[in-house]
Amino acid sequence: GDGEEKDHLHILVSDPSLSPDLVLVPITSVYDDRHHACILSKGDHPRVNRESYVDYRLAKMFTVLELESKLSSQAIQQVEPLGEEHLRRVWKGAESDANYIPRGCRTILFNQGLLG
Secondary structure, eight states: OHHHHHHSOEEEOSOTTTOSEEEEEEEEEOOSOOOOSOEEOTTSSTTOOSOEEEOGGGOEEEEHHHHHHHHHTTSSOOOOOOOHHHHHHHHHHHHHTGGGSOHHHHHHHHHTTSOO
């Protein structure tokens, strides 16, 4: 729900300058020893306070207008951006987990040149 979204860290992985269609992926705490394509450690982002991973399976599509509406209604809040080095790791993880990314999200990332 909206309250859950506000408190749960998501990363914008697509480029809004290339398309009005956006892809956000959630960051989830690691609770098991399964393989995760992209691990973020405590300190990689101010909101990451334990070992976490990018859950590409739960990627969501939004338009720029939808995202702006959610921001202005405070359904979600914008926080510090992920550093360039970590964002590159997120993109690399998306490449290796591409089959798990929902089709519409995968298409946006492919069209933006973020997936091979």
